[in-house]
Amino acid sequence: MPRKTEAFTISVPPGTKEKLEAIASRLNILWGKKPSTSGLIVAIAQGNVEVGQSFSLTQEQVNSIQQAIKALTDAGHLRDAEILATLALERGNLSPQQRQTIMQQVSQPNQAWRLEVDRHRQNHQPFHLLYCDSQGQNLTYTVRYAEISFEEKRFYLQIWCDETDDIKDTPYPELIHNRCLRFDRIQAILPITGTWRQEGLDSIKVYLHFCRGMVKAYEPRQHDIQDEVIGGVRQVVRRVTYPFWLVREVLRYGQDCVVISPDNVREAVAKELLEMCRHYNLTLME
Incomplete structure (x- = not known):
């Protein structure tokens, strides 16, 4: 049975028809292979297409969106990152440079690496990994265990x-x-035959003392294996796999945190402090 339709005539300024066709084409509203202005009007009337002004974003707001997309991507929530990027691209009234930056964010290959690493971790699958370090040097690693921090x-x-x-x-x-x-x-990542390391990452125990305000203000970390207050000092033992991050954390606490042991971590903190003193032309007095 033929579908019933109603015909009406509208008058529009010159160039409007082409704009309507462009919108219909972008929304994939077609009659055969051509954009359909009639179909666009029907979609608007039925509420299938939202009509309104694009919202303008400040540079600060664009930066915040980019940070959110990056955080979602790093966390493996790729679909959520794509939804946020699409919203900004379609409705954000962005400049060409802003559009390009956001499009590059959601198309970066590290999204695929995160998914592939997660799959190998779940399957306990060793893999080869090709990596380009900060100096531009390509390195190959045979990975027996991996975790994300x-x-x-x-x-x-x-x-x-x-x-x-x-x-x-x-x-x-x-x-x-x-x-x-x-x-x-x-x-690049390439799976290989072999055994997955059940022991996980190598680690050392680092003994930390927090004093003064940090006795109560310190927030326990995931890898803390002991945490108690003795004699007004908060004594924390932490399992550490990569001391670089711990040294940076300790320096932020300033005089309210001391590395007690092991000596190599303690010396790493001392070395950083000595370098800072040299930068400011400070001389340590005995």
Whole structure:
């Protein structure tokens, strides 16, 4: 039975018909292979197409959206990142440069690396990993264990690997097989045969003392294995796999946190403090 329709005539300024056809084409509202202005009007009347002004975003708001997309992507919530990016692109009235930046964010290959790493971790599947470090050097790792950590507003891939030659004169020989990698520097991943390391990452125990305001203000971390207050000092023992992040954390606490042991971590903090003193032309008095 033929579908009943109603015909009416509208008058529009010159160029409006072409604009309506462009909108219909973008929304994939077609009559055969051509954009359908009639179909567009029907879709609007039925509430299937939202009509309204694009919202204008300040540069600060665009930066916030970009940070949110990055956080969602790093966390593996790729669909959510794409939805947020699409909303900004379609309705945000962005500049060409802003549009390009957001489109690059959701098309970066590190999204695929995160998904692939998660799959191998779940299957306990060892893999080869090609990585480009901060100096532009390509390195290959045979990964026997991997986990994902969040450090200073970014997710990182921590691995246990067979290779050790790329580390020279390390102060942490007990952690020689551990690496901490950025997802956006991964070049390739290839699964291999072999066994998954059940013990996880290598680690050391670091003993920390918090004093003064940090006795109550300190917030326990995921890898703290002991936490107690004795004699007005908060004594924390933490399992550490990559001391670089711990040293940066301790320096932020200033005089309210002291590394008690092991000596190599304690010396790493002292070395950073000495370098800071040299930058400011400070001389330590005995």
